Amino acid sequence: VIECNRVYDALLAEHGRQQWWPADERFEILVGALLVQRTAWRNVETAIVELKRRELLDAAILACTPVAVIEECVRRTGFFRAKASRLTKLARFVVAMGGLAALDAMPTATLRRLLLDLDGIGPETADAILLYAFDRPVVVVDTYLRRLARRLAGGDSELADTELRAWVGESIGETPALSELHALVVAHGKAFCRKEPLCNECPMQASCRSAVSVSDP
């Protein structure tokens, strides 16, 4: 199978730097990671603009903001009642733990466990938070990475998450490159390696074992 750093180089050449995670400060990344579940980023942006406009994008302030007010801000992100409730719990968690600096001082495994205990935070969201908000060198395993790796390898079934982490980790270990890789894989999954892939236009075509040509039967 093609090494992950070669995939990284090809995707970077095709898509350019993605400048993730777009946020002014760290708490905004946590909020965005929670809100982006099952919705488009533009809806998250709308919610974050509204939270900022009302001066609520601060853990201590959000923690004691009535949930109905948060619901109004995040309405466009879908599942807004659940997401507003989760934001309240997230903010209270940050405050209870002593703030973001206290969380930042924790070992990655401890912090990951605490994040996973929170309502609405699964492995993908926890790892995105660890990577982008806390600069930890973790691999974010999402649908796009699973699909891309499976197709590149030419297999019928998904690789296990541990195999995916190993494949990435063998050639990419530093936080900045892992941050860029995740963003590039998402960009590539949206542009080319979709459910119905656009292989003819894909820069990975020559090294992908699942590449199909439009001239194929």
Ligand code: SF4
């Ligand atoms: S060649 Fe096709 S299947 Fe392979 S990575 Fe590109 S779009 Fe995906």
